[in-house]
Amino acid sequence: MAMSLDTLIKRANEAFDAALAAAAPGSAMAPALDRLDHRPTHILAIGKAASAMARACRDHGLDAQGVIITNPENAADVEGFELIIGGHPVPDQGSMDGAKRAIELTSSLGPDDHLLVLLSGGGSALMTRPVGDLDLDHKRIINEALLARGMDIHRMNACRRLFSAVKGGRLAGLAAPARVTQWVLSDVPGDHLASIASGPFAPDPWSFDDAVGCVVEAGITRHDWATSVLDAMRKGDLPAPLRDGDPAFDRVETSILASNAICREAASNDLG
Template sequence: MTTSREKLLALMDAALKAADPGVQIPLNMPSPPKGKTIVIGAGKASANMARAFEQAWKGDLEGLVVTRYGHAVPCEKIEIVEASHPVPDAAGEEAAKRILEIVKSAGPDDLVVCMISGGGSALLALPGPGLTLDDKQSINKALLRSGATISEMNCVRKHLSAIKGGRLAKVAAPARMVTYLVSDVPGDDPAIIASGPTVADPTTGQDALDIIRHYQIDIPEAAEALLRSAADETVKPDDRCFDGHETIMLSRPQDSLEAAASVARDMGLNPVILGDAIEGESREVAIMHAGIAHQVSNHGQPAAKPCVLLSGGETTVTVRSKGGRGGRNSEFLLSLLIQLRDQPGFSAIAIDTDGIDGSEDNAGAIMDGTSWKKAQELGIDLREYLANNDAYSAFARIDDLIITGPTLTNVNDFRAILIE
């Protein structure tokens, strides 16, 4: 008999397989140019994307792609470099400088192919005029602790950058450009994914300032001056540099949820997709999910059990304790475990589809009816771990971490709650 954990892991595997951009790239190849082909990119999936493109491309090519440490894959003609995520480092800054120089050489007969996926904001780190890498790092750290949504964080990031917010496309013009995208943002907006280095940006510096003020983040005077400067605005939709620019969405959170739902049906489960763009505090989102799970169990709504609730998006964690370890998916699942405790018939999994939840080595965690009992037997106060943002340590102690290693894709959170 298949256990609840085995079912949840099978759903996770289906979600990850559907998110692999290497499957879609050979099906969406551009026409060859008269001139040269340049491949650039940034993100946790970008090296995987570059390899798939290189293997499918019939002609010569060159280029440079930056990915997170540990996420590189070998390419023959495209250089792959690694840099830091989620806080940028000097390697990411150097990669951004080199990518700008590479695309400056492109002419009207050339093709620039850009591989963009989640994580690109930190990996493609080129501070705007008057700013230093230290400035970018401190602001980025504050944003990560603030509880800001990914769209809010990337609004600020692109306005403090010399390469994001369409600026990379501006430099590449008049070359023809094709951007491949793997979405890690709610709503799949290309302008938000990796802060949109090759797509138009409708937001303004004032929008970024409003976000900074809302979350009470201290920024250097040079950063505030840059956000107020009309001359340093991001590139807007009416700019001619986007003429003929093609964007191709390879993988979306919804694709992974639908793949998991299909596998669930094959298992005899009733799948319910709650949403692919769920945001909010991880622990609060878990309380909402627990309420729906109880409704299924007690009343057969919105579906009869056996049922699996599926959801994606990107929740956030407002850091309350400096000593805690864990990411948003582990925190979600710890809060869910506290809500469901040892009630029979409930099990769940929550992971970041890139394989790294926050800054730890786990993708997320898994729980079933034994998890609460193990914690009680060990004398673990799970509420205290949640209060300290220490979900990683809690699940490590009860041996419920999910460790996949880098998956070479990134379509954000994947959550599945099984009710039997």
């Protein structure tokens, strides 16, 4: 028997709600929290869902101190967490402050520490620390050029990783040799870790030359300071993003807890 229009609408709404529920930080994180085999000593939450993810940890009984780096619209205080509010989609001084704090935290870790990283979308702008002698104004110029060009998120973040002191696995390099567990709510097509918040704890899969091609495409190389940074990286005078196989990733374990595919599966399961 064919369903009535009202029934079809009701079922569609229920499937939509199931998809949204699958991406809600509390429900998405619950299975991972249940199977966590080693309590973290520190928690670093980055992105637009950072406060909600930190809250889920507290509600589950994790008592480690932590840092939240998020945007104004989603900011919420969580007991035991330092809250830092950055700019999005264009970075601001708060974004610089967040990156500074993330660098301080990861640099302080030792081999017996366990850092739980809670990563969600928006982290590329919310946590900003330029490489070399660049400053916030340079980062704003880069970001505005990328946004104006309309590049897809993968090409955009390939550029960002080159000019960042925290992206492209650089926070993983600072955290080593501590253990790092990274839980991710993905907001990018294909769930490529290097593109989610520009991969602060993930290796950069792009070759240097391919990433530079994106920088050229965005028109950033018309600035002398940009070409100076790229030349310094070619010579090895400035560190490039970390690549797969770097020992910094030996103790980094990553799980994607929510994504477009996971939400679609939840909707499909609800429909039967």
